[in-house]
Amino acid sequence: MAKESFQPVRSVEKALRILEALNRRAVVKVRSLSEETQIPAPTVVRLLETLVASGYVRKIDRQAGYCVTEKIVTLGAGHHGLPMIFEKAKAAAENYTKKHLWPTAIATLDVDAPVIRFSTIPISPLSHYHSTINQRMTLLEYAHGRAYLSYCPQAERRQLIGLLKQSVETREEAAEIERRAASVVSYTRASGFGERTGNVMPETHSIALPIHMGAKIIGTFGVTYFAKARVDVAALKDGLREAIQACS
Numbered sequence: 001m002a003k004e005s006f007q008p009v010r011s012v013e014k015a016l017r018i019l020e021a022l023n024r025r026a027v028v029k030v031r032s033l034s035e036e037t038q039i040p041a042p043t044v045v046r047l048l049e050t051l052v053a054s055g056y057v058r059k060i061d062r063q064a065g066y067c068v069t070e071k072i073v074t075l076g077a078g079h080h081g082l083p084m085i086f087e088k089a090k091a092a093a094e095n096y097t098k099k100h101l102w103p104t105a106i107a108t109l110d111v112d113a114p115v116i117r118f119s120t121i122p123i124s125p126l127s128h129y130h131s132t133i134n135q136r137m138t139l140l141e142y143a144h145g146r147a148y149l150s151y152c153p154q155a156e157r158r159q160l161i162g163l164l165k166q167s168v169e170t171r172e173e174a175a176e177i178e179r180r181a182a183s184v185v186s187y188t189r190a191s192g193f194g195e196r197t198g199n200v201m202p203e204t205h206s207i208a209l210p211i212h213m214g215a216k217i218i219g220t221f222g223v224t225y226f227a228k229a230r231v232d233v234a235a236l237k238d239g240l241r242e243a244i245q246a247c248s
Helices: 010-023 030-037 041-054 070-075 082-100 143-151 154-165 171-191 233-247
Strands: 057-061 065-068 104-110 113-119 204-213 216-226
Touching (some): 030 041, 030 065, 082 104, 082 113, 082 233, 143 154, 143 171, 143 216, 154 171, 204 233, 216 233
Antiparallel strands (some): 104 216, 204 216
8 A cells, every 4th residue: 555645634534434423324413423433522513514514414403413415425335325215204204294284203223212303293283292302212112112123124123122131130021021022023013003002101192114225124204193082093004104105
């Protein structure tokens, strides 16, 4: 390899590290980028704003964080399609709420639990909360978690169940997690949808489906409605299927 005739430009190196980190997930916060790249947060912010001005990065909002834009494809093979699919999912979520009125949400996996990254609560006339952005949901109780766990590849499912078992202290508790996970997967696959259990926020119900990119699940798409409202659940499910197709 030829010897370098000059010292690398460190700011360019840092910007590329940030782009690489952004490419791995749909949306990333400044704090996570700083921890992952080992770049001080103030420097991360300055570089992100530069990338936003250049059109390669988009700021979702203050709470959600940043994602790369479609322009990233001009840089070559580093783009894996996830941000583009996320943009399609956002549009599908907004269209769903405009048609069915109920609020929708898009979640991505964060280690061992889905986290809501986008929600149509601001445009829904039937919203039950002011915001759910960054809400963390469990794999065994919530619709998004159940949809992800039930339809992810088997090897990933075993890994996720293993992470859940690490949170308990006894063999009996670990065996119970195995049993519950098997029951969740069986029920979800039979119904076709992840559904939130009745003992978690019983005033509302949620149903969700996975968003696929090939064999990999990159997120989940769900809708929430009041438990006591007169709802055409079949129509909501049909709408979810259509929304998932629009995400692909």
